[in-house]
Amino acid sequence: MTAQKMPQRSADGTVGKALEILDQVAEFGRPVRFGELLAASEHPKATLYRLVQTLTNQGMLSFDVEKQTYAPGLRLVRLAHAAWRQSSLAPVARPFIDKLSSAVGETIHLAQLDRGQVLYVDKRNATQPIEMFSQAGKIGPGYCTGVGKAMIAHLGDEAREDAIHRQAFFAHTPHTLATEDAFRAELDEIRTEGVAYDREEHEPGIICISAPILSETGRVIGALSITSSMQRQSLEGLTAFRSILLQTANDIAKAAENWQFPS
Amino acid sequence: MTAQKMPQRSADGTVGKALEILDQVAEFGRPVRFGELLAASEHPKATLYRLVQTLTNQGMLSFDVEKQTYAPGLRLVRLAHAAWRQSSLAPVARPFIDKLSSAVGETIHLAQLDRGQVLYVDKRNATQPIEMFSQAGKIGPGYCTGVGKAMIAHLGDEAREDAIHRQAFFAHTPHTLATEDAFRAELDEIRTEGVAYDREEHEPGIICISAPILSETGRVIGALSITSSMQRQSLEGLTAFRSILLQTANDIAKAAENWQFPS
DNA sequence: ATCTTGGTTTCATTTAGTGGAACCAGTTTC
DNA sequence: GAAACTGGTTCCACTAAATGAAACCAAGAT
Numbered sequence: 001m002t003a004q005k006m007p008q009r010s011a012d013g014t015v016g017k018a019l020e021i022l023d024q025v026a027e028f029g030r031p032v033r034f035g036e037l038l039a040a041s042e043h044p045k046a047t048l049y050r051l052v053q054t055l056t057n058q059g060m061l062s063f064d065v066e067k068q069t070y071a072p073g074l075r076l077v078r079l080a081h082a083a084w085r086q087s088s089l090a091p092v093a094r095p096f097i098d099k100l101s102s103a104v105g106e107t108i109h110l111a112q113l114d115r116g117q118v119l120y121v122d123k124r125n126a127t128q129p130i131e132m133f134s135q136a137g138k139i140g141p142g143y144c145t146g147v148g149k150a151m152i153a154h155l156g157d158e159a160r161e162d163a164i165h166r167q168a169f170f171a172h173t174p175h176t177l178a179t180e181d182a183f184r185a186e187l188d189e190i191r192t193e194g195v196a197y198d199r200e201e202h203e204p205g206i207i208c209i210s211a212p213i214l215s216e217t218g219r220v221i222g223a224l225s226i227t228s229s230m231q232r233q234s235l236e237g238l239t240a241f242r243s244i245l246l247q248t249a250n251d252i253a254k255a256a257e258n259w260q261f262p263s
Numbered sequence: 264m265t266a267q268k269m270p271q272r273s274a275d276g277t278v279g280k281a282l283e284i285l286d287q288v289a290e291f292g293r294p295v296r297f298g299e300l301l302a303a304s305e306h307p308k309a310t311l312y313r314l315v316q317t318l319t320n321q322g323m324l325s326f327d328v329e330k331q332t333y334a335p336g337l338r339l340v341r342l343a344h345a346a347w348r349q350s351s352l353a354p355v356a357r358p359f360i361d362k363l364s365s366a367v368g369e370t371i372h373l374a375q376l377d378r379g380q381v382l383y384v385d386k387r388n389a390t391q392p393i394e395m396f397s398q399a400g401k402i403g404p405g406y407c408t409g410v411g412k413a414m415i416a417h418l419g420d421e422a423r424e425d426a427i428h429r430q431a432f433f434a435h436t437p438h439t440l441a442t443e444d445a446f447r448a449e450l451d452e453i454r455t456e457g458v459a460y461d462r463e464e465h466e467p468g469i470i471c472i473s474a475p476i477l478s479e480t481g482r483v484i485g486a487l488s489i490t491s492s493m494q495r496q497s498l499e500g501l502t503a504f505r506s507i508l509l510q511t512a513n514d515i516a517k518a519a520e521n522w523q524f525p526s
Numbered sequence: 527a528t529c530t531t532g533g534t535t536t537c538a539t540t541t542a543g544t545g546g547a548a549c550c551a552g553t554t555t556c
Numbered sequence: 557g558a559a560a561c562t563g564g565t566t567c568c569a570c571t572a573a574a575t576g577a578a579a580c581c582a583a584g585a586t
Contacts, residue, residue, distance in 0.1 A: 013542070014543085031533085038532090046534085046536095048536070068533090
């Protein structure tokens with residue numbers, strides 16, 4: 001089995017534990033029996049049971065009476081709606097992404113950093129229609145995606161170290177930078193370069209160019225990327241997008257500064 | 264053992280309280296100051312403070328250091344992704360909705376019931392492109408929407424009573440059924456009718472026809488609706504969709520029965 | 527009919543949550 | 557320039573809530 005330990009979240013209090021359970025259920029990716037959960041959990045039966053009970057009648061977990069399984073609850077969808085509108089860059093960035101999308105005709109990703117991991121908050125694909133939550137909310141590794149590297153490279157020293165230590169450094173492809181040292185070197189490169197490239201590091205044949213979105217004070221607030229495949233493009237081809245990508249990232253940053261939420 | 268637990272008011276344990284806070288923040292619809300939250304809360308300063316702290320470093324709330332405001336956190340988006348894929352009807356229903364959408368050329372909604380409220384989990388609009396989370400995750404009232412009425416009408420007695428008591432019965436329009444009695448009568452009607460109509464009860468000029476999605480055992484698992492406006496359609500016009508709507512609802516129910524999650 | 531397996535409940539013990547009050551900046555007011 | 561606010565953070569005795577070992581229950585399996 002693949003016993004890969006995730007970076008631990010300082011489980012403060014009961015609330016922390018409850019949320020940890022929630023994460024576990026979510027990670028299964030399918031409805032789970034109580035027993036399975038118990039096996040994967042530190043907690044004794046009774047404790048886990050009560051925790052799950054609480055989450056369930058709070059609507060954070062949904063319980064399928066017929067199949068006796070638990071899954072992340074719909075209340076989350078409701079809350080995420082609010083989160084997405086308020087905390088994510090997506091609403092602000094939308095017009096710019098639309099423009100960029102039609103200008104370059106390639107897939108666009110908008111992502112933010114969540115504890116060292118890449119969280120995609122929006123996506124535009126020239127050809128296919130958008131796929132709702134199946135795209136937004138998706139997560140990916142920080143160390144081998146263009147957006148991930150672009151963001152981590154521009155973090156402050158402290159935050160960057162933290163992010164680096166959260167990486168799993170699994171070699172998805174022969175091109176993956178799978179060691180901390182190689183990764184650090186790449187980050188330096190990216191900082192001087194201004195943009196990050198994904199040279200088939202995550203998926204074979206998939207390449208991208210990515211730029212960070214930085215606030216006026218230099219804080220990393222997200223990243224933007226143009227993705228393509230080796231069939232359609234070369235790395236040099238992507239370089240041609242450098243200018244428009246940086247411009248768009250800048251536009252989004254500006255727009256984010258004086259973003260007022262609709263009453 | 265009597266199943267009588269009247270005093271519930273979303274108050275089980277610390278976890279319940281924390282989630283309540285989360286809801287409150289989400290309800291603001293914009294970043295909030297600690298003070299504002301305090302004013303809207305029952306809890307004393309210190310308690311609220313700690314709760315908010317916990318939620319924040321759990322990633323359930325995000326804190327804008329510059330503006331000193333809280334908003335629902337990105338961790339929710341990640342969790343919701345899982346919830347949407349697993350607990351919602353959307354992934355199963357997608358192909359059917361697509362088909363229905365292109366067949367009727369009107370707006371389609373897919374919704375589920377969450378504590379008496381309507382939670383939209385997917386939407387198809389013939390003309391406009393999809394709008395990610397800005398649509399999925401949206402909530403609406405149960406008593407004055409087609410999907411809401413269709414679902415509540417087909418609940419079991421106990422659950423239906425519960426749902427009815429959760430309704431606010433605010434008269435959004437002159438046509439809103441704003442009393443419990445009128446609502447009950449309408450529900451009876453809907454049960455014999457098989458479909459529910461929204462006759463400008465929520466928004467002026469907006470009408471819809473809706474069918475519940477029922478499991479083989481008769482449990483309500485969601486609802487489907489075709490929405491239009493008085494400009495484009497009449498109620499009679501919508502009636503023409505009755506058959507295809509019921510058919511689609513049925514297809515979705517069938518598909519949901521033997522839905523296996525992708526490993 | 528008895529043994530497992532998987533889920534639920536009890537209850538004395540322990541731990542974590544609570545909240546009144548004090549404390550600290552920064553701002554405003556006098 | 558001191559004094560009174562305002563908004564946020566920390567203390568700590570008190571209390572309510574979480575804990576978990578063990579008992580219990582309901583099916584299926586043997």
